[in-house]
Amino acid sequence: MIKISTPKQKITSSTFDIFIAPLLRLLPLVPLLSSRGDRPLKMNFEQQLRALVYFHLQEHDSARHLLQDMKENDFARQNIAPEGGISRSSFSEIINGRGLEQLQFMFENLYKQAANAIPMQFQKLGELISIDGSLISAVLSMYWADYRKGSKKAKAHCGFDINRGIPSKIFLTDGNGGERPFVSKILSKGQTGVMDRGYQSHHDFDLLQKEGKHFVCRIKTKTTRTVLKENAVEAGSHVFYDSVVLLGTPGQNQTTKPVRVVGYQIAGINYYVATDRHDLTADQIATVYKLRWTIESFFKWWKKHLKVYHLIARSKYGLMVQILGGLITYLLMAIYCREQFNEEVSIKRVRELRTIILNELFNSQDEIDKIENQIFKEQYKPSLAKT
Template structure:
């Protein structure tokens, strides 16, 4: 136990990022070279605290420093909204991205359960709309601005999911331009929607031994090469080896097309370079993609990523990385304590017991959920 270890519930929650590694990183990047008051460490604690409480503006965040317990955590007795604004626009988003990625590595190295889902990653993006007058750098359409969060989601533990990798761009940027940044491991299968169709990339993945499952666009040209047997009572209606693309632009490698239906009875045409799995396993893999849709919905409802505390590109990106860090910290507590409560419930208790000893928060988390709370947990769950 060293000087960075804190004992309040808030301090325990922050402990994974309040490390010597983070301090050394700040020294190497000279992020706080001329800083006299609001250090990057204090800034991160302030904005994580604001994430927990859903603070509306910088003045509200500055008022939080009036708490004596918070002053002790920060090493500050007061701060102004203008100082917060300057710092929010000065911190390098890449530094916060590294904090997020380090948390992800810690979670996976410790709590990754040996299930078949470990070999599957889901890729998708979500758009956050912005006011064009305030965010002109993020122009999306004539009357609208926006940013796009491109994300790779992975399964961790028995049923939890987490963002494993992310990139942030203006909303105008097409999904497939970010695909190569999110596909970088040969030993897993990547599942993504038809917005990522890229024949050249698919050929590269086939040559590199990277597996994928995706959905075809309605106007995709297919050349059937071999019809494979479909098991009786299967949800799959066709299993065919195909060549994808038109005469002018055709893939070099053969793929496998699986035809199935969604929950509403609409036909889905899936393609993959996995020939070793059954057609139903391919279908189930694509259906698992719904986990990222549910995650995006949860993220927009419970993380502070729709109302921003600054209008610059740097401020917006910083707030998104802080929101993802907050999610990872909550998930890490849940995995460490092995409790069945939802992340939202853990967050509520943390907000209530913020400056109480961690033992009180732990005691609350260890209580078995009632039947009514189990029902709420299923509705609030990320997956």
């Protein structure tokens, strides 16, 4: 009986390597992930990062599904999983307790890479950041995720770069977490936060102006306005109101700094938008607020196509790890689509990417089979001849 022994060939995908290249460039700069105690890490940070990206890219629907793939799929076993594999309990311990600092570093720096690679779409309107929260369905065992009786939810507070179509900041609270406190944290000096009525806060409007941060925020129609100056409104325009005012009731909740309010009508609905942007026309202010909906489209697309909310973690720490993994995958998509096709992220390109990687893996396996057959023939040619 002939015993065959051939060198193990590695299954690779050049497209997957191109896809994750921006991450690999950042790895040497990442804060060190150290083991707790004397035991060596069962999964280093690069392996944890690869696993999170692979989970979202390949549409796994659970941690069990991912771990099974890393065990049975040659590519995942060789390129994603740590040597010798990893158990479900060890993987859960890692996701729920390690790597958050490193992932936040990766996300922040990958955003900078993407922002440099993607041109501004609405440059004349300035740096626009849409701000909103998105509820994440949790399981009842996630006690920290308070929402209401019999229902657990967490809330992601996200900043979305409108000009480049990419997420810029993320914070996580329980489902009842207030949204307004995160506005100042999400915005950088000179940026304009674009927000819905839930973010109306006269105190925050004053604070943002003091910090050198801007806002375009829809306000309630019946908000009290003390007019300081009326701006001319073009006849026949959908804009019917443009004034500099003090918002709120004097002596109670009135702004200390003047605010510009623009009123316009779309499809029979009156919108009133407060802003400190006096450099834009009223029409441009209306356009800026309309662009706020890009974050809604992002949340919908992100949840549907990258399976971001198929939970592989139960702790608040672990859920933030998973969310950052999903955001990093989206940023990689944005960089890949821009560099390869000069396009925005689309489901067409995502599906195409998955197909190309899959085809390369099949071709790689075919090449390995050919090499192994050739080695077998050369190595055992004399024995085969005798038989």
